[in-house]
Amino acid sequence: MNPTVKEFKYVDYLWDNKKAEALKDDQVALFLYRSNILGADLRITNYGGGNTSCKTIEKDPLTNEEVEVMWIKGSGGDIGTLTRSGIAGLYTERLRNLKDVYGGLEDEDRMVGLFNHCIYDLDSRAPSIDTPLHGLLPFAHIDHLHPDALIAVAAAEDSEKVTKEIWGDTMGWVPWQRPGFDLGLQLEKCLAENPGIRGIVLGSHGLFTWADNSYDCYINSLEVIEMASEYIEKKIAEKGSVFGGQKIESLAKQERLDKAAELMPLLRGLCSSENRMIGHFTDADVVLEFINSNDLARLAPMGTSCPDHFLRTKIQPLVLTLNANEDLSDSAAVLAKLEPAFEAYRNEYQAYYDTCKKANSPAVRDANPVIIIYPGVGMFSFAKNKQTTRVASEFYVNAINVMRGAEAITSYTSLPRQEAFDIEYWLLEEAKLSRMPKEKPLSRKVAFVTGAGGGIGKAIADKLAEEGANVFLTDIAEDRLKEAVATYPADTAAYAVCDVTDSNSVVEAYKAASLEFGGVDIIVHSAGLAISKPLVETTDADWDILQKVLVKGQFELAKQAVGVLRKQNLGGDFISIASKNGLVAGPNNVAYGTSKAAQQHMARLLAAELGPEKIRVNTVNPDGVIVGSKIWEGAWAEGRAKAYGIKVEELPAHYAKRNLMNEIIYPADIANGVFALVAILDKSTGNIINVDGGMANAFVR
Known part of the structure; x- marks a missing residue:
């Protein structure tokens, strides 16, 4: 098979003949490849949306007979x-035999449990609700997608008529019905009544397409989506405008970002009235076109149409009445x-729940909005973590595209509220939520770490991220920051170059963190340097740089952090990374030891002032962190070695021998001290934790 490259305008053709050829002897691998390239184009389907499958002939391990097996996204x-670990393999015949025991719409939930009796591959992921939709169709390869253009057709008034107008007799149409076994029967019936069709449009839902091999299935999907997209763009061109035209103008780009960064912590605090949330912001052109339009007030309250959309965005957004030019100071x-x-x-959300709930409905969920629209500025989203909130934003962009297309075709229709509720509060959906892994200790929190380009700062960021936090890294060296951020999984970390001695630089870094994640919860001042000299050799420049980075830097970070933390009204943590040297008098250390002592006492002063606002301020005192610490590179190590009359390479062993536990202290040990303060000792403020292996002369009391 060596297919010719196809030309498409509205979707991305991503099929790579060389990659496909290498997989030709493994149809499951080829199906996974097709799935991945379909999912790479958000116009075709969003994260977690849609489903794909293939059917192969396998040997039954119990009978040695050849049987048909369907492989489908779990x-x-x-x-x-999608990878092999994310799919389910089921006996196709057993799945189809479930028609003999299906008891009608009231039997849908029981049927999902019966899918497990059809499992062929014992390593299967739990089969999804879409399993019978694929299994009851006879084709070897099937795509169930949620393309914006197709959902626009599916959500348009007179959807069935429009389907006929675009594709003639080559496409079937099935009215809206909640996914389940009966919808699979409806697809089977549609095919039987319309033999030879290339696919089916599901009213208010999405698209089914198929073929007998993976490539032809891929091309069929793209061609059907392309035809819908061309039709919509032609309709828009005929109308001359979308969404009733523009009502207000957007602010300039930088003004939008400044407004968003200023407003984000306030919105985050309000959205976190039940559960702390992480934020996301977008001012993409497609968003601005919608939120600045005359039809926003009519369309936004209607809600989304596709189940995959409103499950992630809630049924409708909150539209702010703030003026775009309003002073937010x-x-x-x-x-x-x-x-x-x-x-x-x-x-309104509680009323929606109360009106639609049934006797066995799950308890009402968090009633706060997920999507928030600020005309003239952009769109905010808030959810439990960065990935979820980013995906929610992407799904609402899909919903905007659907409304845009449907309005151009005829007019947009959304799901009735009861239908929407029955999806949102479906017991099977509740069961899926209950299977989610337990959240980590710092999930839903944002940590702002200075000096995070390496050494102790990076180790602290690593630990906090490992425990569930989003981390915002700052440093004066952008190259180190880029390298550091690249070590984290997607949607975990971001960075800004920040000079802690410069008030404006600190302000801009907090704005960047707020824009990226919604605000901050944990601030760790780890930026630092060390200078070891006798008194008479210590210069004014030595003294000033230590005071500026360690002391003034801490002051600036705390001062600006409080503005963000107070907007959120969620409390917070400020951690100062000081040193044993702030407590212990030693030789050749007057400038460094004095600045570290200032850090320690400032932390106590801040704890006393901010405690009533649940803002906790604590200190971690390292000592002798030589291995992996940037402070110990160069002159500082040489100075300390000289003070102790030993060689630089002897410093780790020297420091280990002098503590009570004879332990070498690593950056990760300091990170563990920070974690204990922010995740375990949640009623501790004004305290110092020594992470030094036990130095009796540094005991706080």
């Missing part, structure tokens, strides 16, 4: 990142305007 997976005044809007949203 529950909760994502086709863009008075946080109390802005909060007074925002609070009634949030309260009204929560009340």
